Amino acid sequence: MICNIICNFANQFFLFMKEPDRQNIEEFYRTVCQSGHTVITSHIRPDGDAMGSCLAMMRYIRSLGGNADIVLPDRFPQSLGFMAENHETGHIISAEDDFGRASELFRKADLAICLDFNRLAENRCGKLAPLLERFKGKRILIDHHPAPELERFSLAFTETEISSASELLFWILNEMPGTGSDARKLPAGVPEALFTGMTTDTNNFANSVFPSTFRMASALLEAGVDRDMILDRLYSEYKERRLRILGQLLDEMKITEDGVAYMILSKSAMKKFGIEEGETEGFVNIPLSVGKVKLSCLLKEDDGFFRVSLRSKKGISANRCAFEFFNGGGHEQASGGRLHIPEDIRDISEAAGYIERVTHIFMNRDNAQNIQ
Numbered sequence: 055m056i057c058n059i060i061c062n063f064a065n066q067f068f069l070f071m072k073e074p075d076r077q078n079i080e081e082f083y084r085t086v087c088q089s090g091h092t093v094i095t096s097h098i099r100p101d102g103d104a105m106g107s108c109l110a111m112m113r114y115i116r117s118l119g120g121n122a123d124i125v126l127p128d129r130f131p132q133s134l135g136f137m138a139e140n141h142e143t144g145h146i147i148s149a150e151d152d153f154g155r156a157s158e159l160f161r162k163a164d165l166a167i168c169l170d171f172n173r174l175a176e177n178r179c180g181k182l183a184p185l186l187e188r189f190k191g192k193r194i195l196i197d198h199h200p201a202p203e204l205e206r207f208s209l210a211f212t213e214t215e216i217s218s219a220s221e222l223l224f225w226i227l228n229e230m231p232g233t234g235s236d237a238r239k240l241p242a243g244v245p246e247a248l249f250t251g252m253t254t255d256t257n258n259f260a261n262s263v264f265p266s267t268f269r270m271a272s273a274l275l276e277a278g279v280d281r282d283m284i285l286d287r288l289y290s291e292y293k294e295r296r297l298r299i300l301g302q303l304l305d306e307m308k309i310t311e312d313g314v315a316y317m318i319l320s321k322s323a324m325k326k327f328g329i330e331e332g333e334t335e336g337f338v339n340i341p342l343s344v345g346k347v348k349l350s351c352l353l354k355e356d357d358g359f360f361r362v363s364l365r366s367k368k369g370i371s372a373n374r375c376a377f378e379f380f381n382g383g384g385h386e387q388a389s390g391g392r393l394h395i396p397e398d399i400r401d402i403s404e405a406a407g408y409i410e411r412v413t414h415i416f417m418n419r420d421n422a423q424n425i426q
């Protein structure tokens with residue numbers, strides 16, 4: 055692919071990014087243009103931000119005439135199926151479904167773009183970890199989580215003071231020569247994918263919103279994004295069972311004296327209600343609507359462990375709590391991890407006791423220790 059590199063970069067991006075990124079932007083464009091085949095990838099159990107940033111990246115590269123496929127560790131949830139066009143589904147491969155094809159694409163590619171995660175560990179990229187590890191080509195990182203493994207990437211865009219990987223990618227694509235800071239010039243489908251990714255990671259502008267986020271939203275609305283349609287697809291097409299199981303979970307929710315709310319979702323309840331991957335998205339935020347709740351925990355039973363989701367109010371670090379007690383990490387106010395059986399707790403009946411014990415320690419020590 056041959057591109058002319060026109061280094062006519064406008065100022066908007068650099069208003070909030072650090073100065074050296076000007077060079078990075080040029081290098082990004084050059085690398086993408088020179089690549090013969092790109093694999094675009096994201097984290098396990100891809101969410102709206104993972105899908106939005108991956109789809110926007112693929113659409114952008116394809117608009118330049120390049121070859122790109124999205125290779126994910128596992129399938130993306132049905133609830134986000136609307137984000138991909140029919141003709142794109144052949145270019146979205148999950149290692150869970152077809153590890154052979156995923157491996158082949160990694161062998162063929164000379165560039166891997168990693169979006170919305172920043173470590174090559176198995177707990178972030180699942181079955182793709184060994185493929186990314188052994189990958190011979192260049193790796194580019196575009197992410198908004200703390201503590202990136204910078205040494206693993208030849209080029210990295212990483213910023214935590216931003217809503218989402220989709221927003222970060224927006225500011226990068228906005229500076230590409232063909233866009234020239236005019237979002238209306240973004241290739242077809244890119245604005246919608248980025249807007250959807252940002253919307254899900256901010257819970258529809260409820261958290262992680264920065265001045266730049268509104269600027270992005272405004273530019274994308276001007277570019278013709280149909281926000282009403284996106285909100286309908288995201289928040290008005292749930293299955294009834296989602297609300298039913300949420301009702302049960304909230305009914306059983308415990309709130310401790312330390313201001314910690316926790317809910318435990320067993321495999322048997324998920325089976326009973328027929329709950330699928332992705333359908334419990336957003337549940338963990340709800341208990342924070344109670345004044346006295348400062349930290350909310352949702353445990354989902356899996357094979358040999360619980361998946362843990364944590365959300366906190368300002369001043370309490372969900373990230374710190376996830377790191378110290380749940381083998382995980384994430385953002386300051388939104389984190390996750392795992393509780394292993396039998397390493398952390400002997401069996402599922404001990405989960406409630408474990409949460410109460412560790413959160414009691416966590417919430418009662420010097421608050422400064424709880425902020426990263």
Ligand code: 5GP
Pocket residue numbers: 177199338362363364381382383384385388389390391392
């Ligand atoms: P969720 O609760 O939506 O599954 O995850 C919230 C955030 O926590 C994610 O965006 C991700 O940054 C982080 N996270 C979730 N699970 C893990 C994990 O196992 N390890 C680490 N380091 N971070 C996680």
Ligand code: MN
Pocket residue numbers: 103104170198218219255
């Ligand atoms: Mn994200």
